[in-house]
Amino acid sequence: MAIRVLFYGLGPIGAAVARQVASRKGFQIVGAVDIDRAKIGLDLGDVIGLGKKLRVRVTNDAIGAIKAGKPDVAVLCTSSSLKKVMPQIATVLSKKVAIVSTTEELSYPVGKNRALAKKIDAMAKKAKVAVVGTGVNPGFAMDALPITLTGICERVDSIRVDRIQDARSRRLPFQQKIGSGLTREQFAKKVKDGTVRHVGLAESVTMIADAMGWKLDKITDEIKPKIAETGVESELIAVDPGYVCGLVQDGIGYRKGVPLVTLHMEAYLGAPESFDAVTVTGNPNISQKITGGLHGDVATASITVNSIPKILRVSPGLRTMADMPIPSWFGGK
Numbered sequence: 001m002a003i004r005v006l007f008y009g010l011g012p013i014g015a016a017v018a019r020q021v022a023s024r025k026g027f028q029i030v031g032a033v034d035i036d037r038a039k040i041g042l043d044l045g046d047v048i049g050l051g052k053k054l055r056v057r058v059t060n061d062a063i064g065a066i067k068a069g070k071p072d073v074a075v076l077c078t079s080s081s082l083k084k085v086m087p088q089i090a091t092v093l094s095k096k097v098a099i100v101s102t103t104e105e106l107s108y109p110v111g112k113n114r115a116l117a118k119k120i121d122a123m124a125k126k127a128k129v130a131v132v133g134t135g136v137n138p139g140f141a142m143d144a145l146p147i148t149l150t151g152i153c154e155r156v157d158s159i160r161v162d163r164i165q166d167a168r169s170r171r172l173p174f175q176q177k178i179g180s181g182l183t184r185e186q187f188a189k190k191v192k193d194g195t196v197r198h199v200g201l202a203e204s205v206t207m208i209a210d211a212m213g214w215k216l217d218k219i220t221d222e223i224k225p226k227i228a229e230t231g232v233e234s235e236l237i238a239v240d241p242g243y244v245c246g247l248v249q250d251g252i253g254y255r256k257g258v259p260l261v262t263l264h265m266e267a268y269l270g271a272p273e274s275f276d277a278v279t280v281t282g283n284p285n286i287s288q289k290i291t292g293g294l295h296g297d298v299a300t301a302s303i304t305v306n307s308i309p310k311i312l313r314v315s316p317g318l319r320t321m322a323d324m325p326i327p328s329w330f331g332g333k
Contacts (some may be wrong), residue, residue, distance in 0.1 A: 026332020201251025
């Protein structure tokens, strides 16, 4: 029987997820929700650029869409902020529907988000469904993947993950989120107000440490600008020499002053090489490099789609990728 799916949020990632679901066996699209007035009332196929009608109209009435469509799973792609998506999560859970979300702060809630996570966990258990936050990063590249690689280790002393991306191939919101085109001063201001940064390093550091059984004393999250030495441009943004073309960000987890988990990320226009690398120091040592890197947008949409059948197999409550079955491609039956 096909899994009935409703989409909540049809921005670039939500639309990419919807296109994949529409192209695969084993799924049935039963609803689509968005607040953009330009999308409301249109056929979902037209909104996501599928090239064919899906006979599902986009609405801004989430409750109505859930009642009409009776989904098994809602795919929530609206915001990185857990606080902002809380009302949406509460709405979906009130109708006893499982959730797969790309909200980065939901991937492994830390700090002030722990209280919100407890509320979500309680709501999900009451509804007898599960909720998970996923994506390529956080959700896989810098947490689930290194955790999985340690499964063959007798001992693990430390873990380092390097994620280097040429952002020219990424969507416009991502290029803006890493500060492309800003001056140093503008970059510093936006870092301070939280609008330029990769969301999720602290979450990924914590997920890894908890999986290893390590109690950390401190987690740092430092962001620096990457300055263009020569002019560089994507199809969407042109950056002159001396301006910011992206960011360098490090999330590090310490115990007794020793870094146990180091997550190093560089995302900027014109990076000479894209790759993802995991280094595990222990017995045995592991050094794994994915040449060309994991394509952020494609991988985020894909792991979201592939998590839809998995969320129906776990116990109710707020789950993380560390709790979920091993991610795998799903092509239906």
